[in-house]
Amino acid sequence: MTDAVDVVIVASAFGMDAVRTDGHLKWAAASKQAGAAAFEVRRELFANEADAAPQALSALGKAITELGLWSVYSTPAALYTSDGQLDTGALLLALDEATAFGARFVKLQLGGFASQAHGAEIAGYLRGANVRLVVENGQLAEGGSLAQFIGLFDALAREGHAGSFGMTFDIGNWAWRDVAPLDAAGPLAAHVEYIHCKTAVGEGARRFPAAPAAGDTQFAAVLDKLPRHVPRGIEFPFDANRIDADAAHYVAWLAAA
Structure with missing residues (x-):
């Protein structure tokens, strides 16, 4: 039996409209009930901009901590311009908001990284x-290519700033770029500090995130290739007819997978 790992529930798993309507705290409480160790707040799911004000973020962060959860602060902003x-x-705003919120990780998209990582500036x-920066592979060509991520970490090493920040490896998002996730893993x-767990169903523009099947050997192989100790986030949608049961089932499954 392998040791269980921390499982994070990403707010969007409960449905984007539900989070915008009810607020993040309700779904953080549902995540705790399901047995999760942490909860990922999504900036784009705030009902209005006032939710991102420092006092509001601090209050939300404290309430989530009081539930017994640690947290991730996710913003759709990108680290690099086109x-x-x-x-x-974008970086300073994300850091300020994540710090006010009290997050363990702040997650940005990669954006238009080309060849220079600006490692010294970022390190400064x-x-x-008091928050760890991670960049995520997205679904778009800009910020979603395997070559960009390999180039990014090569550039950081070349600039003498290897390890200054890490990566959120989104298993499902590689499908949008026609990359086998095992080829990317x-x-x-070595740079992965957080994993977004989902697969993709459908083709082209009609492609959607989905829960991995219990017997999905490719998904299992990707997890085996990635670091065992890093937290795993549930980013696929739960069944709206059985949200609580679904959440508890997938938390337990992913913690031991």
Whole structure:
């Protein structure tokens, strides 16, 4: 029997409209009830911009901590602009919000990374920050290519800032880029600090996130290739007719998978 790992429930698993209507705290409580160790707040699911104000973030973060959960703060902002420059404004805003919230991780999209990682600049902004930065492979060509992520971590090492931040490896998102997740897991595993767990069903524009099947050997092989100790986030939708049971089932399954 392998040791269980921390399972995070991503807010969107409960349905985007439900989170916008009821607020994150309700679904954080449902995550605790399901046995999760942590909860991922999604900035794009706030009902209005006032929810991202420092006082509101602090209050939400404290309430989630009081439930006995740690947290991830996710923003759809990208670390690099389309022309490959560091988006300093996006990074600093995300760090400020995640710090007010009290997150363990702050998650951004990669964006338009080209060849220069700006490692010294990023390391300077992160110095003293009580939150760990991770960038996620997205579904779009910009910020979702395997070559970009390999290039990013090569550039950080070349600039002398290897390990200054890490990666959220989204297993399902590689499907949107026609990359086998197992092919990505090998070269990127050393940099993975958080895993988004889902598969994809359908084709092209009609592709949707889904729960991995119990007998999905490819999904199991990807998990085996990635670090065992890093937290695993549930990012596929729960069945709206049995949300609580679904959440508890998948938390227990993923913790031991």
